Amino acid sequence: MIAYAAIRLFRAVLTLWLLVSITFLVMRLTGDPALQIMSVEAPPDAIAAFERFWGLDQPLWRQYLTYIGGLAQGDFGVSMRDGQSALALVVDRVPATLSLTVPALVLTLLIGLPAGVYAALRRNTTADRLTMMSSVIGYTVPSFVLALVLVLVFAVWLQWLPASGADDWRGYLMPIVTLALPGAAVIARFTRSAMIEVLNQPYVRTATGKGVIWRRVVSRHVLPNAAIPTVTIVGFMVGSLMAGTIIVETVFAWPGVGQLLINAVGNRDLAIVQTILLFVGICMVTANLAVDIAYGWIDPRTRRRTVATSPR
Amino acid sequence: MLAPDLGAGDAALGAPQPTRSTAAALLEVRQLTVAFAAGMRDLPVLHGLNLSVAPGETLGMVGESGCGKSVTWLAVLRLLGTTAKVGGTVSFAGQTISDWDDRAMTAIRGRRIAMISQDPMSALNPVHTIGRQIAEVLVTHRGASATAAKAAAKRLLDQVGVPAAGSIFGRYPHELSGGMNQRAMIAMCLAGQPDLLIADEPTTALDVTIQAQILDLLRQIQRDLGMALVLVSHDLGVVAEVCRRVAVMYCGRIVEQGSTDDIFDRPYHPYTRGLLAALPNLDGPRRRLQPIPGTVPAPGALPPGCPFAPRCPGVHAACRSSVPVLRPVAAGHAVACVGPVDRTVAAMPAAGAEA
Amino acid sequence: MTAPPLLEARDLACHFKVSRPGRRRGHALLKAVDGVDLVLQRGRTLGLVGESGCGKSTTAKLVLGLMPRTSGQVWLAGEPVDTAAGHRWRRLRRRAQLVHQDPLGALDRRLTVGYQVMEPLIVHRIGSRADRRAKVLALLQAVGLGPDVATRHPHELSGGQRQRVVLARALILEPDLVVCDEPISALDVSIQAQVVNLLQDLRERLGHTYLFISHDLKAVRQISDEIAVMYLGRIVEQGPAEDLLRMPGHPYTQALVSAVPARAATGRRRILLEGDPPSPIDVPPGCAFHPRCRFAQDRCRGERPTLRPQADGRRVACHFAEAIAAGAGAAA
Numbered sequence: 001m002i003a004y005a006a007i008r009l010f011r012a013v014l015t016l017w018l019l020v021s022i023t024f025l026v027m028r029l030t031g032d033p034a035l036q037i038m039s040v041e042a043p044p045d046a047i048a049a050f051e052r053f054w055g056l057d058q059p060l061w062r063q064y065l066t067y068i069g070g071l072a073q074g075d076f077g078v079s080m081r082d083g084q085s086a087l088a089l090v091v092d093r094v095p096a097t098l099s100l101t102v103p104a105l106v107l108t109l110l111i112g113l114p115a116g117v118y119a120a121l122r123r124n125t126t127a128d129r130l131t132m133m134s135s136v137i138g139y140t141v142p143s144f145v146l147a148l149v150l151v152l153v154f155a156v157w158l159q160w161l162p163a164s165g166a167d168d169w170r171g172y173l174m175p176i177v178t179l180a181l182p183g184a185a186v187i188a189r190f191t192r193s194a195m196i197e198v199l200n201q202p203y204v205r206t207a208t209g210k211g212v213i214w215r216r217v218v219s220r221h222v223l224p225n226a227a228i229p230t231v232t233i234v235g236f237m238v239g240s241l242m243a244g245t246i247i248v249e250t251v252f253a254w255p256g257v258g259q260l261l262i263n264a265v266g267n268r269d270l271a272i273v274q275t276i277l278l279f280v281g282i283c284m285v286t287a288n289l290a291v292d293i294a295y296g297w298i299d300p301r302t303r304r305r306t307v308a309t310s311p312r
Numbered sequence: 313m314l315a316p317d318l319g320a321g322d323a324a325l326g327a328p329q330p331t332r333s334t335a336a337a338l339l340e341v342r343q344l345t346v347a348f349a350a351g352m353r354d355l356p357v358l359h360g361l362n363l364s365v366a367p368g369e370t371l372g373m374v375g376e377s378g379c380g381k382s383v384t385w386l387a388v389l390r391l392l393g394t395t396a397k398v399g400g401t402v403s404f405a406g407q408t409i410s411d412w413d414d415r416a417m418t419a420i421r422g423r424r425i426a427m428i429s430q431d432p433m434s435a436l437n438p439v440h441t442i443g444r445q446i447a448e449v450l451v452t453h454r455g456a457s458a459t460a461a462k463a464a465a466k467r468l469l470d471q472v473g474v475p476a477a478g479s480i481f482g483r484y485p486h487e488l489s490g491g492m493n494q495r496a497m498i499a500m501c502l503a504g505q506p507d508l509l510i511a512d513e514p515t516t517a518l519d520v521t522i523q524a525q526i527l528d529l530l531r532q533i534q535r536d537l538g539m540a541l542v543l544v545s546h547d548l549g550v551v552a553e554v555c556r557r558v559a560v561m562y563c564g565r566i567v568e569q570g571s572t573d574d575i576f577d578r579p580y581h582p583y584t585r586g587l588l589a590a591l592p593n594l595d596g597p598r599r600r601l602q603p604i605p606g607t608v609p610a611p612g613a614l615p616p617g618c619p620f621a622p623r624c625p626g627v628h629a630a631c632r633s634s635v636p637v638l639r640p641v642a643a644g645h646a647v648a649c650v651g652p653v654d655r656t657v658a659a660m661p662a663a664g665a666e667a
Numbered sequence: 668m669t670a671p672p673l674l675e676a677r678d679l680a681c682h683f684k685v686s687r688p689g690r691r692r693g694h695a696l697l698k699a700v701d702g703v704d705l706v707l708q709r710g711r712t713l714g715l716v717g718e719s720g721c722g723k724s725t726t727a728k729l730v731l732g733l734m735p736r737t738s739g740q741v742w743l744a745g746e747p748v749d750t751a752a753g754h755r756w757r758r759l760r761r762r763a764q765l766v767h768q769d770p771l772g773a774l775d776r777r778l779t780v781g782y783q784v785m786e787p788l789i790v791h792r793i794g795s796r797a798d799r800r801a802k803v804l805a806l807l808q809a810v811g812l813g814p815d816v817a818t819r820h821p822h823e824l825s826g827g828q829r830q831r832v833v834l835a836r837a838l839i840l841e842p843d844l845v846v847c848d849e850p851i852s853a854l855d856v857s858i859q860a861q862v863v864n865l866l867q868d869l870r871e872r873l874g875h876t877y878l879f880i881s882h883d884l885k886a887v888r889q890i891s892d893e894i895a896v897m898y899l900g901r902i903v904e905q906g907p908a909e910d911l912l913r914m915p916g917h918p919y920t921q922a923l924v925s926a927v928p929a930r931a932a933t934g935r936r937r938i939l940l941e942g943d944p945p946s947p948i949d950v951p952p953g954c955a956f957h958p959r960c961r962f963a964q965d966r967c968r969g970e971r972p973t974l975r976p977q978a979d980g981r982r983v984a985c986h987f988a989e990a991i992a993a994g995a996g997a998a999a
Contacts, residue, residue, distance in 0.1 A: 124394075202429055203437040205391050206497075210449050211422030211504065214414065220448075224439045300484040301438060376855040475942070489943040519718035520882060521940045524926035528939055546856060549928035576930060590860035592889040594912060594927050600867075601889065603860035607825045 008292075012285040019281045020071065023274055024064055032056075033080050033268035054080055067270075076278075077271030079264075086271035090257060090279060097256035099172065100248065101241050104179035108237060111184035113230070116191025120226075121218065123196055131188065138185025143244055147178045147251040164253040175252045179244045183237050190233045194226040201225070228299050235291035242280050336406060337364035338507055338540050339388070339425075344400035346380070346387045346564075350612070354397060357383055357611050358564045361400070362638070365508060365540050372551030372572070373544045374587075375561035376608055381544045384561075385510045389421055390414070405507070423453040426501035430513040432493035436485040442469075442496045443481030449503035468499040472529060491522035498529065502537070509534070512544045527554055548591060552576060557644075560584045563609065563619035566638060570645035580647045582624045618649070626651050671745035673876045674707040674844055679729050679739035680900075681722075685948065695948045699725040701900035703739075704974070705878075709843070712870065712877040714891030714908065716884060716923070720947060722900040723880045727846045730878065731763050732756060743844065761791055764837035768849035770829035774821040781807075781817030784836045791840065806835045809872075810865060827858035831865065838869065846878045851886055863889055884927050888912055896920045899947055899955040902974060906981030916983040916992055918960045954985070962987055 034042075034050045042050075051057045055066060070077060076087040119131040154174060155163035161170050198204065199222060207221040208214070249258035257276055264272035295302050344361040347354035358380045365371055373381040386392045388402050402410040409420055429435040437445060446468060447461035456464060462481070469477035472495040485493050494514060501509055511530060515523035531554055534541045545551050551558055552572055559569040560581065568581040579585045589602035606623040609615060615622050617632040624631065630650050638646040681700040700722040707713050715723045728734040730741055732748045741748040743763055749756045767773040774783055781803055788799045804814050810831040821829055830850060837845055847866070851859040863886060869875060881887050887894060888908055895905040896917065904917040915921040922938040940959045945951055951958050957967040966986050974984045977992070985991065 202431065202434045205386075206427075206429060206435045206500075207437065207448075209389060209391055209421050209427045210452065210500065211418045211420070212448060212452055213418050221437050221440075225437070228439075299439060300441075301486050376857060491943055519944075520884070520926045521718060521922055522943065523928065524937060525939055527928060528937070547928060548856075549930075552930040553928045572930070587856055590857050592860075592863070592885040594885050594888060594924070594929065598889065598909075601860040601864055603864060604857035607827060607858065608855070 008289065012289075015285060016278060016281045019277055020068070020274060021064070023277050024067060024270070027265075027268055027270050027273060028060060028063070031268045033270065036267045037080055037269070067274075071274075071278075076275045079272050080269050081267060086275040089272060090260065090275045093255065093257045093260050094279070096254060097245055097249070097258060100175050100179060100254065100256065101245055103172070104176045104183070104244075105237065105241060107176060107180035108183035108187060108241075109234070111180065112187025113191055115184070115188035116230075117195055117218075117223070117226075119188065119192045120195030120199065123192075128192075132192070135185040135188045139182045139189075141182075143178055143182060143247045144251055146181060147174070147248060150174045150178060151251075164251075171252075175248045175254055178248050178251075179241060182244070183240060186240075187230070187233060187237065191226065191230050194229045195222060197229075198222050198225045224298060228295065231291055231294045231298065235287050238287035239284050242283065338367040338405060339363075339365040340401075340403045341384070341388065342401045342403075344384065344387060344402065345398070346383050346392065347397045349395045349397070353612075355612050356564065358387065359635075361564070361566060363559065363566065363569075365542060367507065368538045368540055369557060370534060370541045370543070370555040372555035372558040373542060373561060374546065374548055374551050374558060376546060378608060378611065379561040380564040381561050382512050385427065385512060385542065385544065389425060389427060389510075390417055391421075391427075418452075422449055422501075422506070423504040424506055425508045425510065426504055426506040428494070428497050428501050428509070428511040428514045431517040432490055432497045433485060433517070435497060436493055438485055441482050441484055442488070442493075446496065446500045446503055449500055453504045465499070465503070468503055469496065471502070472496075472499045472533075473525075474499070489522075490518050491525060494518060494522075494526050495529065498526075498533070502533065505537075506539060508540045508542065510542045510544065513546070514543070515550060516545070516547075523550070530554060548576075548587060560587070563614055564611070565619070565635075565648060567620065567648045568646070569638070570642075574642070574645040578642075578645070580641055580645070581620075581649050582626055582651070583620050586623075670709070671742065672706045673709040673744055674705060674730065674878070675742045676703060676705040676730055677740050679703040679705075679726065679741065680737040681725050681729055681734065682737045697946075697948050698900050698950055699947055700729060701950070703729075703897075703900075703902055705730070705895070705902075707844075707876060707878065709744075709876055710870075710874050711892045712879055712890055714887035714894040715878060715880045715897060716882065716887050716894060717897035718882060718923075718944060720899075720944065721897040722947070723897050724848050726897070727765065727848050727878065727880055731765055731846060732759060733765070757791075761787075761840045762842050763844040763846065764840065764842040766833055766837045766845060766847045766850050768852050770826065770833045770853065771821060773833050774829060776821050778820070779817065780819055780821065780824070780832050783821075784817070784832065784839055787836065787840050793840075802839060803835075806839055807832075809869065810835045810838075811861075825858075826854050827861055830854060830858075830862050834862075834865070834869075838873070838875075841873075842875070844876050844878065846880070848880045849882070850879075852881065852883065859886065866890060884912065884924065896923065899944065899950050901955065901984065903956065903984045904982065905974065906979075906983075910979060910981060914992070916977060916981055916988050917956075917985050918962050918991065919956045922959075962991055 033054070034047045034056060038047055038050055055063055058066070067077070076085070078085055079089060115131050115135070119128040122128045151163050151174065154161040161173055165171050204217060204221055207217045212220070245256060246258035246261060248254065249256045250262055253259075257279070260272065261276045264276070341361060341363040344358055345356065346358040347356040361380070361384055363384070373384070375381045383392070387396070387398045390398065392398065400410065401408055404420060404424060409417065436442070443462065443465050446465040447458070450456040450461040450464050451458070466477045466481050469480055474480050474492060474495050480488065480492070480496070488496070514530065515526050518526060527550065530541065530543070541554070543551055543554050556572055557569070558572050558575040559566050560575065560583065561567065562583050568575065568579070568584045575584060576588065579588055583604070586602070586604035590604055592601060604623055609619060609622070615632070617634055618624070618636050621627045621631040636648045636650045638648045640646045679700055680698070680702055683697040683699060684694045685697045686694060703726055705713070715726060717723045725734065729736050729739075730748070732741065732750045735750045743759055746759070748759055784806065785799050785803045788794055788802065793799070794802065803817060807814065807816055812828060812831050812835070816824065816828065816832070821832070824832065850866070851862050854862060866877065867890060870877065877890070879887060879890055891908045893906065894908045894911045895902045896911070896919065897903065898919050904911065904915065904920045906916070911920065912924055915924045922940045925936060925938045938961070942959060945955070945958065953969050954960070954963070954967040954972050957963040960967065964987070970986070972984045972986045974982045975988065976982050977988060
């Protein structure tokens with residue numbers, strides 16, 4: 001078990017290192033922070049001073065080593081824009097983002113799972129087809145289109161909800177719904193096929209043949225087995241939620257991590273970008289770990305036990 | 313050793329057995345039809361099957377894959393799902409259960425009629441322990457408390473010859489062998505104290521020596537508990553070993569039924585004879601096998617008249633015009649064939665030996 | 668001068684490392700085949716029987732050089748059989764062919780039957796196009812299929828027809844040895860008889876040598892001259908088919924034969940074995956069968972019996988084979 005945990009941890013660190021390194025390269029090779037932050041008209045010696053100050057005049061590999069060395073010691077760097085600690089800047093924004101993503105994830109599951117289960121139990125009926133049609137619409141319409149439609153209907157026409165900002169609870173509604181709907185559509189579709197797969201298994205027939213009432217067959221025999229593949233997709237969902245927040249925060253002018261990221265990328269403000277990506281990476285790795293633990297909990301076949309030998 | 317009661321210790325489980333009527337048939341199937349929805353049209357797989365099972369009798373159903381022998385019993389218990397259209401009447405212990413709704417059927421399933429399926433590995437739920445799956449029947453049908461059900465489930469496991477029943481109780485199906493899972497499955501079926509036990513190819517997925525163990529167990533519990541047993545199998549040897557009466561199916565119909573002796577010593581239908589002649593023996597002189605020429609027609613493409621006509625060595629014009637119905641040829645022996653009654657020939661003549 | 672046997676195998680073994688989650692030492696040794704000797708004369712048929720996991724299919728692959736072996740040697744008509752693909756291995760592949768259990772899995776569903784039967788000729792660059800075509804049609808006819816089948820795809824055929832196609836493909840290179848691994852298990856009763864008869868006819872006409880692997884004792888009896896019984900990776904008994912089935916010598920063979928379902932009227936006494944076969948990872952010491960054997964003694968727990976010749980020419984791997992045979996004789 002300890003060896004297993006160590007391997008998992010090593011893999012997580014490796015993933016994060018790759019993430020950081022690739023971001024570093026991409027950020028350094030696609031734009032010059034000095035020009036972005038100082039403006040193009042800045043005098044050449046000011047730019048040179050800026051570059052010297054941030055070490056941008058050094059060869060790439062040295063910049064990289066300095067950066068990685070800092071990270072290894074817990075130094076996330078400072079923003080090139082105002083010299084503030086990158087970590088503090090990001091941590092400052094995290095609550096605003098979490099206040100969208102956590103409810104959105106809950107809403108995703110609350111809509112997606114029951115819709116998938118319902119469609120599977122009523123498969124090949126009109127109800128099933130309608131649910132699946134909504135699901136297709138749900139994940140093909142881009143978030144920004146959905147967001148704009150919501151704003152148009154609820155903020156501009158009906159004037160029920162504010163178009164942006166986080167002043168009171170009403171401000172949360174549209175961003176959360178925008179974030180949740182595409183995920184819910186995917187979950188619904190996935191849950192449905194997982195359910196149908198399980199419904200065709202011989203053990204479901206066995207349970208029905210035992211005289212167990214259908215509701216109980218579904219809750220005790222079908223759902224736990226259908227949950228096994230569904231858990232995987234919920235793990236992936238965490239990643240796409242993160243991506244979704246960037247768009248949603250931009251559209252609704254939400255003061256969260258996503259907005260910070262957009263600005264930092266525009267400025268090639270490496271320390272901030274890297275800190276955010278590390279934050280996202282840690283979220284993803286944690287989500288994957290949670291999925292694995294959930295597997296062991298739901299599916300006894302993945303629990304690590306001795307190979308079955310016949311009792312005698 | 314195998315008491316029908318689950319033990320004196322459980323007052324909750326001591327519910328009285330409903331009295332069985334001995335005179336009438338336990339199960340009566342009349343004109344049972346099943347068709348599966350396949351695209352625009354229906355694919356008929358059972359064509360008006362008539363069958364009865366007496367209390368405490370052992371009936372074997374044999375036939376090749378796709379003949380409808382398993383579908384018959386899934387249709388009786390209405391476990392075929394929504395794509396199947398089922399017709400005809402089924403009465404059990406004098407009540408027409410084919411009219412009952414799904415909710416009412418739960419009182420029959422597992423309680424009055426229990427079913428063992430072919431592959432114990434896939435027929436048991438992988439995420440629940442063996443014990444929990446057995447206890448579920450006791451809780452469902454006998455109102456047992458969780459602790460009483462647990463104790464009774466352990467006793468049932470013990471009854472079906474599972475060694476160390478206490479430790480197997482908490483194991484999952486994937487941790488046990490096929491034979492052990494099949495024993496657990498049988499324990500689960502016994503938990504409801506059914507009047508009719510249907511074993512659908514119970515040993516097909518198992519090795520020969522394990523098959524012998526399971527058949528022995530089935531015979532023993534049938535004898536001790538006196539329930540009716542229907543054994544569905546493609547293996548004539550398995551059926552001959554356990555059953556007193558045999559029904560032979562071909563293309564969704566029963567083509568011959570009679571006592572085991574009738575079927576094996578005095579087979580009448582050319583298909584039954586063909587099956588017997590095609591089977592190698594373990595003892596006696598080695599002889600060349602006589603295969604049945606041709607292949608089983610697909611369910612949607614049955615020939616007109618007798619479905620066996622294209623493969624039958626004794627076919628004549630009448631066979632192709634109408635489907636023969638079961639008619640008695642001796643006491644308790646019925647055959648669906650229009651050919652002349654000739655009970656002297658034991659095996660199919662060698663005519664048209666190979667395809 | 669006597670010709671060497673068509674197939675000879677000495678001390679074949681195949682061990683796998685398997686991971687064993689949850690154990691401190693993560694690996695265990697699975698002894699799929701553990702010391703098998705086989706001699707098969709030209710034109711004869713040897714039936715290899717045993718229950719799942721006894722190593723009979725692995726033995727087939729080892730004999731054909733389709734799998735690396737842990738130890739042992741195999742000769743085909745006196746020539747050593749390699750396990751690595753090379754010139755000699757390719758030549759051997761022409762002379763020894765395998766017929767699988769699952770005919771649909773063994774065929775490519777996108778290619779026509781005719782092409783799949785012809786493919787071995789193309790691979791081995793034999794004959795002109797016209798020669799190959801003629802040969803395919805002739806062989807399809809030999810296995811009882813019409814020429815129209817050649818243009819069809821596997822899914823258009825019945826199970827029995829598919830098994831005939833697989834057989835035709837195996838036979839097109841005119842092999843000396845045909846290894847059939849459960850060739851009829853997936854087929855219906857009436858079709859099994861067709862395939863068994865076909866195998867017998869082809870053997871008579873073409874003089875094939877078969878290694879026939881099956882769990883079905885009745886089918887094995889029908890086709891075999893000799894039978895070898897495997898248990899946990901070793902042969903426990905070998906002898907002429909009729910003798911072995913009529914008077915099995917090894918306690919395991921006795922149980923196996925008695926377990927074949929038959930009418931109660933035939934009056935064979937059933938020997939029920941307790942429990943399941945042990946896993947090939949935990950092979951019991953001494954005689955592997957001793958935990959389930961009704962004759963087991965202390966010696967069986969410590970000392971592994973070898974396959975010893977008996978008075979009647981049969982070979983039995985049991986310390987007490989003579990005593991058990993005498994006892995059975997006395998009882999009868």
